[in-house]
Amino acid sequence: MPNDQISVVSHDCEDCPIRHRAVCARCESDELRHLEEIKFYRTFEAGQTVVWAGDRMDFVGSVVSGIATLTQTMEDGRTQMVGLLLPSDFVGRPGRDGAAYDVVATTDLVMCCFRKKPFESMVTTTPHIAQRLLEMTLDELDAAREWMLVLGRKTAREKIASLLSIIARRDATLNLRGTEGPLVFDLPLTREAMSDYLGLTLETVSRQISALKRDGVIELQGKRHVTVPDFSRLMNEAGDDADGGMLA
Amino acid sequence: MPNDQISVVSHDCEDCPIRHRAVCARCESDELRHLEEIKFYRTFEAGQTVVWAGDRMDFVGSVVSGIATLTQTMEDGRTQMVGLLLPSDFVGRPGRDGAAYDVVATTDLVMCCFRKKPFESMVTTTPHIAQRLLEMTLDELDAAREWMLVLGRKTAREKIASLLSIIARRDATLNLRGTEGPLVFDLPLTREAMSDYLGLTLETVSRQISALKRDGVIELQGKRHVTVPDFSRLMNEAGDDADGGMLA
DNA sequence: TCGCGCGCTTGATCTGGGTCAAGGATGACC
DNA sequence: GGTCATCCTTGACCCAGATCAAGCGCGCGA
Structure with missing residues (x-):
């Protein structure tokens, strides 16, 4: 996460429950105050479903709590998830009318939104915001390209490990913890959603999770509660060198 | 290609051989004149190699002629192409120092560059540019996500057809032609480069191209010169509905 | 308490694309 | 014209992951 704005992320707003990485009236300079x-x-x-692909989307916003996904579907029903929206992630395309992908809430979801038109006029009048959006979009682009490597070249086991390490890391940074020591979190996705993200079938996802458990890379309590005793071991299984840059 | 700026693309500059979609002193308003x-x-x-991943990249620019690729490589040598840079495409990350990926010229290549520091200060002082860059980056993000569907869910045959249809369309628009009637172009990539883009082996690429040829979807003169008698047939093979949005 | 549905696991089998291997074409250079 | 290298094609075989199928476990509503 090269461009995580820690100063912003760690800044609390009482009425905007979490610190938006994106734009938040209180977290930003005075010129943004009227975003309120x-x-x-x-x-x-x-x-x-938050929006359907192709539908008009008249707001932008960021995830406050819960998880949403961006997915594409082919006519014959094959689907590919192209983005995972965790708290603090931004949704929406300034300058575009239609949504490019289905946005679906996979858990209960709270979003902090801004109406699109006024937001866009802010973008044109406040250079700061356009630059911030550019930076965020570049982060997303890096994440998408990182994921292209996962989809195109990694084995099923590496894919699962890659996804787990992203979720584990995001969960850790969101709760302002590091990645040292055991990491504990709940999987926010069903096996099927994971398979859509990874370009696998749900059976393969299930088998590989069982294999990682059997090999001690992860521990499972129930079906969703995960413990990662050694994060660098997991990174290794993902085929990344231990400190390499993964998805933001 | 939702945001192709035709007015700019078709504007010629004698000293800047082709019309940059990105930024070009002559093609833009007076405020950009000093970019010259x-x-x-x-x-x-x-x-x-234009730049190695991780190296400092002190310029941004756009491709004037030739083809370049963006690739990632894992430690064990597996590689995945994450971007294909055709004439008019922009390279570089304003606000970032290091290149995220290897940039390699696959043909002889001419780029029109701007030193990064002055370019960045332009971005901060000229809101117009930041918005333009944002728009371009959103296009790239859409392209990357489209490609995630290709990598994650399409068969080898569909992958090849997808790649051919992107190249055919880009070639047509670059030469200001439509996609009606037979399309003729030269493949700018080796079979190996295609396999890196598609997450396949070069043998599979070769076999599938032979199969498309045998089935009359394409014709080949030599190994690189391609004729597409019916573009919508090719789109169909790619698994896209005939007028669906593909990569820009 | 029972059933019912959904999410998940596991087994058996199949297959698309990978791997290994053997040439064929083309063009550059001597 | 011959040699060599690079790029490409094709064949034979194999295996990771898909497909098909059965069944488990847990929460929920009657």
Whole structure:
């Protein structure tokens, strides 16, 4: 995560429960203060679709809590997840009308939104924001390209390890912890959602998770609660060199 | 290609041989005129590396002629191409020092470059540019995500057809032609480079090209010169609905 | 308490694409 | 014209992961 704005991420807002990496009236300079006026919250239940690909999307926003996914579907039903939206991630395309992908809430979801039109006029009048958005978009692009390597060249076991290490790391940084010592977290995705992200079948996902468990790379309590005793071991299984840059 | 700036693409500059989609002193408004002062050209021979991943990259620029690729390599040598740079494509990360990927010239290559520092200060003082860059980066992000579907869910035959249709379309728009009637172009990539882009082996690429030829989807003169008699047939083989948005 | 559904696991078998190997074409250079 | 290297094609075989199928476990509503 080359461009994580720690100073912003760690800044709390009482009415905007978590620190947006994106844009947040309180976390930013005074010139953004009037964003407050166009800000609102939306909540979604697990399984609900936030927007359908191609639909008009009249807001932008960031995830406050919960998980959402971006997916593409072919006519015959094959689907590929192209993005995983965790708390603090930004959604929306300034300057674009239609959503490019289905956005689906995989857990209960709270988003902090800004109406698109006013937000866009802010972007044109406040250079700071365009640059911030550019930086974030470059981060997303890096993440997408990193994932292309995963999809194109990694084995099923490496794919699973890659996904687990992303989730583990994101979870750790979100809770302001490091990646030393055992990491504990809940998988926010079903086996099927994982398979959509990794370009595998859910059976293969299940088998490889069992294999990683059997080999002591991870421990499982129930189906979703994961303990990673040694993060660098997991990174190694993912085929990344131990401190290499993974997805933000 | 949702955001192709036709007006700019079709605008010729005598000293800047082709119309940059990115930024070009002559093609843009007067406020950008002084970019001329920091502009220079670099040429590379086929096979030469433009920058290595991790190296400091002190310029940004766009491809004038020739083809370059962005690739990632794992420690064990597996490689995945994450971007294909055709004429008019932009290279470089404003706000980042290191190159994220290897950039390699696959043909003789001419780039029109701007030194990074002055370019960046332009970005901060000229809001117009940051917005333009944002738009371009969003296009690249869409392309990367489109490619994730190709890598994760398409068969070898569909992958080849997808790649051919991207190259055919890019070639057509670059030469200001439409995609009606037979399309004729030269493959700018070796079978190996294609395999790196598609997450396949070069043998599979070769076999699938032979199969598409045998089935009349494409015609080959020699190993590189391709004729596509019916573009929508090719799109169909790629698994895209006939007018769906592919990579820009 | 029972059933029912959903998410998950595991087994058996199949197959698309990888791997290994043997040439064929083309062009550059002597 | 011959040699050599590079790029490409094709064949034979193999294996990781897909597919098909059966069954488990847990939460929920009646």
